[in-house]
Amino acid sequence: MRKVAIITGAGSGLGQATAVRLAQEDVNIVVVDVSEKGGNETVEMVKKIGVDAIFIKADVSKKEEVKNYVDQTVEHFGKIDYFFNNAGISGSGKFFLETTTDEIDQIVGINLMGALYGMRYVAEVMLKNGGGAIVNTASSAGVIGQDSVVTYAATKHGIVGMTKSMVAEYAKNGLRVNAIAPGPTETPMVKSFYEANPAMKENATRGIPQKRLGTPEEVAELVTFLLTSKAEYINGEVIRIDGGFTNTK
């Protein structure tokens, strides 16, 4: 029987690349995204690979919509084996005191509350069925401090704390929870962020020992490894995938 994965933010970037990579491992995919266009595109891509896939539209910052994507997954596929808790938005790129409190609410609502709600409802289903594997998307901004990303960094450090503490509570019940901390990776989100802040792109590439950004496919490979049985004894880790970036800070 095929494994079933929920991927949030699967309509683009890291989520979409991971949907494709997991489909190549014969995993059925639940594509969750606020964007219908991106979500439907991903469903088409993974169905071509030969697995079953559904799109569930949800804004992850709304808890009832999170509960709905979990309920609909169980109704359709009967279980959840893997969860890539990934939907997120970038920070505004402004210094903190130039950020409005509405911007803070929006970033925290999607990046942190959305991830916590997803964890809450998905883990409940997994634990009823004897366990499962979860990967949360943190960031370099979740492991080091940088300027212009104070709120974003707060959400991504929060993701790291959530990951480690879930393991302390539920590893004994069969749950594996890890986080990834990608450096700048060439996805649509990063492209638009750097188009608005070109000096930051130059700065970022200069600061990466490998002198290039990462690719969504490289991240998808890591997430697939962490979710599948190949990583059975890896739990509570925060894996950096950043060309050496944060290790040289």
Ligand SMILES: NC(=O)c1ccc[n+]([C@@H]2O[C@H](COP(=O)([O-])OP(=O)(O)OC[C@H]3O[C@@H](n4cnc5c(N)ncnc54)[C@H](O)[C@@H]3O)[C@@H](O)[C@H]2O)c1
């Ligand atoms: N790309 C990078 O350089 C990088 C680096 C570190 C961490 N990240 C993190 O990776 C994750 C994915 O980002 P990406 O680079 O693939 O970006 P992306 O913009 O390409 O994809 C993000 C997807 O999330 C969806 N989304 C946004 N808000 C949502 C919401 N409220 N509810 C549901 N879906 C929503 C978007 O529609 C989009 O399809 C984010 O959590 C981001 O913070 C990205």
